Amino acid sequence: MNRQAGIHSTHADALFSRLVHFGMIPIGSHPAWHSVFELLAYVAGYAIYRRLRPPRPFAMDDTQQWTLLAATSLGALLGCRLLALAEQWTTVLQAWQLGRLPALLVAPGGKTIAGAILGGWAGGALARRITGNRSITGESLAIPLCYGIAIGRIGCLLAGLADDTYGIPARLPWAVDLGDGIGRHPVQIYEMIFLVALAHLLGSKARCLEGARLHVFLASYLCWRIAIDCFKPQPLIHHLGVIQWFCLAGVLLLLVNRAFSGRESHEQATA
Amino acid sequence: MSKQLLERIPFAKIIVAQAILFAIALGLCRLDAHLTEHGQKITGTMDGFIFLTSLMQLGVITLTGVGIIVTLVLWLIAALAREFGKGNANRQE
Numbered sequence: 001m002n003r004q005a006g007i008h009s010t011h012a013d014a015l016f017s018r019l020v021h022f023g024m025i026p027i028g029s030h031p032a033w034h035s036v037f038e039l040l041a042y043v044a045g046y047a048i049y050r051r052l053r054p055p056r057p058f059a060m061d062d063t064q065q066w067t068l069l070a071a072t073s074l075g076a077l078l079g080c081r082l083l084a085l086a087e088q089w090t091t092v093l094q095a096w097q098l099g100r101l102p103a104l105l106v107a108p109g110g111k112t113i114a115g116a117i118l119g120g121w122a123g124g125a126l127a128r129r130i131t132g133n134r135s136i137t138g139e140s141l142a143i144p145l146c147y148g149i150a151i152g153r154i155g156c157l158l159a160g161l162a163d164d165t166y167g168i169p170a171r172l173p174w175a176v177d178l179g180d181g182i183g184r185h186p187v188q189i190y191e192m193i194f195l196v197a198l199a200h201l202l203g204s205k206a207r208c209l210e211g212a213r214l215h216v217f218l219a220s221y222l223c224w225r226i227a228i229d230c231f232k233p234q235p236l237i238h239h240l241g242v243i244q245w246f247c248l249a250g251v252l253l254l255l256v257n258r259a260f261s262g263r264e265s266h267e268q269a270t271a
Numbered sequence: 272m273s274k275q276l277l278e279r280i281p282f283a284k285i286i287v288a289q290a291i292l293f294a295i296a297l298g299l300c301r302l303d304a305h306l307t308e309h310g311q312k313i314t315g316t317m318d319g320f321i322f323l324t325s326l327m328q329l330g331v332i333t334l335t336g337v338g339i340i341v342t343l344v345l346w347l348i349a350a351l352a353r354e355f356g357k358g359n360a361n362r363q364e
Contacts, residue, residue, distance in 0.1 A: 035295075038295070039295065042291070042295075063283070066281065066283035066284055066287065067283045069283065069287050070282070070283040070284075070286040070287050070290075073286065073287045073290035073291065074286065074290055074339070076290070076294075077290045077293060077294055080294070081297065110297075111294065111297060
């Protein structure tokens with residue numbers, strides 16, 4: 001199918017201005033779907049969290065909870081934007097040379113969930129260090145995050161090429177044509193399947209997961225992003241994209257953190 | 272009086288609300304940019320809609336962005352004032 005045939009022009013104000021072809025199945029596509037599913041992801045994630053959380057999820061008072069939440073939110077906000085800008089470093093460099101750096105606040109680059117996760121984790125860890133509260137806090141967040149991101153990825157898929165999260169070209173029966181006539185890896189669908197499977201695993205009552213669900217989620221998702229981003233077209237620095245490098249750093253930090261916390265608990269047990 | 276007022280303000284909750292609004296508005300704003308950049312044909316109604324939502328999003332981004340910074344500064348002042356007050360009280364005892 002050529003490019004012209006791939007783009008199905010209907011009424012401009014309809015939400016189906018382009019067609020995504022998933023195999024033989026045409027699906028209405030429009031960037032606005034991204035916002036719809038992003039909002040749905042927030043709502044669904046919160047609803048799942050409300051449903052799954054234990055009666056007293058955090059061993060801390062209300063003020064400490066909100067302080068931690070504020071630090072996590074700010075970290076996530078900064079992380080999602082800064083990593084998205086870092087991913088588009090060529091655009092940032094151009095804007096800087098043209099003296100239009102402030103315009104990038106709302107211009108291309110968007111947000112990236114990997115940055116939000118890394119930033120949120122860093123913000124939360126910083127707040128816990130400052131307040132001195134070392135109680136486990138993210139246990140009940142892992143599964144809602146899985147489903148929230150999976151729902152958000154539906155929006156990424158339906159947003160088509162405008163979303164910049166599409167896969168590299170592929171000659172596969174399940175390749176998705178995002179409107180440019182080129183079959184691509186449906187990386188968003190791969191991620192949805194992975195996240196649902198991960199949520200299922202995290203929901204199991206395995207003893208090894210007790211108290212480690214958030215860290216298992218973080219490590220799994222970051223490793224997943226390192227792998228799946230190989231199927232996305234992006235500028236590479238030493239064979240990896242910017243997001244992949246940050247994910248790799250995140251995984252290494254998690255391992256270091258795990259090793260230190262293991263040593264601390266061993267010292268406490270022997271003391 | 273002002274110290275009590277500062278202590279009563281739920282800074283953390285305000286920051287969380289502002290961060291969520293900022294994130295949502297940022298996402299919506301990018302879509303508008305894409306719609307126009309990628310040559311999406313825009314009819315009269317869509318044009319008006321995009322213009323209106325863009326204005327709203329920019330307004331939300333500006334207000335929440337400035338709001339987050341102001342709230343953080345006030346929170347810091349309140350925390351410092353509380354610590355300073357505690358120090359003074361200990362010295363008087």
